[in-house]
Amino acid sequence: MNLPEQVVIKEVGPRDGLQNEPQKIPTDQKIEWINRLSDTGLSYIEITSFVHPKWIPQLADALEVAKSIRKKKGITYAALVPNLKGLERALEADIDEVSVFMSASETHNKKNINKTIKDTYPVLEEVVNEAKKHNKSVRGYVSTVFGCPYEGEVSVDQVIDVSRRLFDMGIDELSLGDTIGVAHPKQVEEVLLRIKDEFPNKSIALHFHDTRGTALANCLTAMQLGFNTFDASLGGLGGCPYAKGASGNVATDDLLYMLDGMGIETGIDFQKLLDAAGYIQRQIQKPLPSHQMQIVHHQKESEQE
Amino acid sequence: MNLPEQVVIKEVGPRDGLQNEPQKIPTDQKIEWINRLSDTGLSYIEITSFVHPKWIPQLADALEVAKSIRKKKGITYAALVPNLKGLERALEADIDEVSVFMSASETHNKKNINKTIKDTYPVLEEVVNEAKKHNKSVRGYVSTVFGCPYEGEVSVDQVIDVSRRLFDMGIDELSLGDTIGVAHPKQVEEVLLRIKDEFPNKSIALHFHDTRGTALANCLTAMQLGFNTFDASLGGLGGCPYAKGASGNVATDDLLYMLDGMGIETGIDFQKLLDAAGYIQRQIQKPLPSHQMQIVHHQKESEQE
Numbered sequence: 336m337n338l339p340e341q342v343v344i345k346e347v348g349p350r351d352g353l354q355n356e357p358q359k360i361p362t363d364q365k366i367e368w369i370n371r372l373s374d375t376g377l378s379y380i381e382i383t384s385f386v387h388p389k390w391i392p393q394l395a396d397a398l399e400v401a402k403s404i405r406k407k408k409g410i411t412y413a414a415l416v417p418n419l420k421g422l423e424r425a426l427e428a429d430i431d432e433v434s435v436f437m438s439a440s441e442t443h444n445k446k447n448i449n450k451t452i453k454d455t456y457p458v459l460e461e462v463v464n465e466a467k468k469h470n471k472s473v474r475g476y477v478s479t480v481f482g483c484p485y486e487g488e489v490s491v492d493q494v495i496d497v498s499r500r501l502f503d504m505g506i507d508e509l510s511l512g513d514t515i516g517v518a519h520p521k522q523v524e525e526v527l528l529r530i531k532d533e534f535p536n537k538s539i540a541l542h543f544h545d546t547r548g549t550a551l552a553n554c555l556t557a558m559q560l561g562f563n564t565f566d567a568s569l570g571g572l573g574g575c576p577y578a579k580g581a582s583g584n585v586a587t588d589d590l591l592y593m594l595d596g597m598g599i600e601t602g603i604d605f606q607k608l609l610d611a612a613g614y615i616q617r618q619i620q621k622p623l624p625s626h627q628m629q630i631v632h633h634q635k636e637s638e639q640e
Numbered sequence: 641m642n643l644p645e646q647v648v649i650k651e652v653g654p655r656d657g658l659q660n661e662p663q664k665i666p667t668d669q670k671i672e673w674i675n676r677l678s679d680t681g682l683s684y685i686e687i688t689s690f691v692h693p694k695w696i697p698q699l700a701d702a703l704e705v706a707k708s709i710r711k712k713k714g715i716t717y718a719a720l721v722p723n724l725k726g727l728e729r730a731l732e733a734d735i736d737e738v739s740v741f742m743s744a745s746e747t748h749n750k751k752n753i754n755k756t757i758k759d760t761y762p763v764l765e766e767v768v769n770e771a772k773k774h775n776k777s778v779r780g781y782v783s784t785v786f787g788c789p790y791e792g793e794v795s796v797d798q799v800i801d802v803s804r805r806l807f808d809m810g811i812d813e814l815s816l817g818d819t820i821g822v823a824h825p826k827q828v829e830e831v832l833l834r835i836k837d838e839f840p841n842k843s844i845a846l847h848f849h850d851t852r853g854t855a856l857a858n859c860l861t862a863m864q865l866g867f868n869t870f871d872a873s874l875g876g877l878g879g880c881p882y883a884k885g886a887s888g889n890v891a892t893d894d895l896l897y898m899l900d901g902m903g904i905e906t907g908i909d910f911q912k913l914l915d916a917a918g919y920i921q922r923q924i925q926k927p928l929p930s931h932q933m934q935i936v937h938h939q940k941e942s943e944q945e
Contacts, residue, residue: 519901593824
């Protein structure tokens, strides 16, 4: 099996996880959680989103969180930014990396951003240009790459078009998202072979959701094709916005279990990661859905019996 | 990606699933469930276990279940048999296939069968011989192939020794079990390359548990090596006996979602399978843990809101 020696896991739990949790977590608990994540060996944490609080009230404290965390050397602290207004706040917080986002499918883009794909480009371009002026690196998210909750299948050509536009704007990394968690390994192979072909020297991450249980198999497939950067949410925090309660992002701890077993280096300490998961689990007051946290949970229950 | 065109899924939910559920399901509900499973397109169903009811009270009605189900042509109905006494009952029920079982690790074998590995062989050999006399096919299970809950790592040599003994007895198929769900794809590759090498022309199934979330990735790896037979439990019924409440067998519906997506033929109807899962879910009165059933569950909840 041809596998990369090292993998970078980009922790998106404080943003993609928390924005999909029903309750609001107090700001100081978010800060404490991110500080604990910083001690696990993670090299990248997406800490919040500077979208308008009207859209995501769970992350209304973005500025305070971004300003108050204890930044550790060697870690990239990133945040989502939808427009110049959001970028202003992100710059005020001196965020390391800015993430712009859009969808590969027209309907999802419209519902998520309230703009056509065509009208989204100039908004993102402004953000990328302005961020670059401030020497920030920029990440570009493409959603619904493997399927759209409204349109179903999404053509790879469309994914490539959107991705090319983002690279042309100057993004430093592309993150391809299976937003609704429908991808299977053969599709991952088909899409990524095309992507490799179109963007041979670009930095590309995969953002899998585990809604149908295929996320780790999809990560494995991507690794066999040479991809080595994956977004994940600790403990599977957040779930799926399109089937509330079902699985969301691939869980950082489940991914790390597999990578550790296969001897692939990540720099992340498994036990420290589980401890950090335990911390946020106590704040949300329900068991986290990842396999590793379910084991911890049920072992504790057995001990108490 | 090199994948088999067809895969055989062997449904073990009525045995491996139900024996690990805390409550006893009434006999007529088990029969009804197996009858529904027979209508999904499955070609193999392990319906019960003829171990002494003292050990597995959940399956104390083995004989009645095996005698009362509506057997459909083309489906193999199998059952676990620990010894000649169990075989007698299995033969009385005219079961199609008999499964003998043991572990690759000494401690697990001792705790599970109350015998050393050495002392287990003659017992299984008697069963295989007697079953063959009655023209029954025989399956041999090896547990703890990828790790033991008591000993940790299990050597591949030991797995091969036990497997060879079983083949020498005349078993028709070997099922290699990741009893505690610790395997990762690289380990699967390492073990299966050795197994292929030692038993190039033998029928070999993989029996993965999803306790740590790696089961589908492990199935994918096995398929890439040419293996095409997998045991699974519908809806993830049963859970893990070593971490109560955590995931057990890979879920038939999760596996089928992935195989269907990849265009691999199984003969199984996805919707009929989900309906059959819905039936047993109503009997156990709690949501089944598979990803597909979680989606169904939460979609229903959203509709009711």
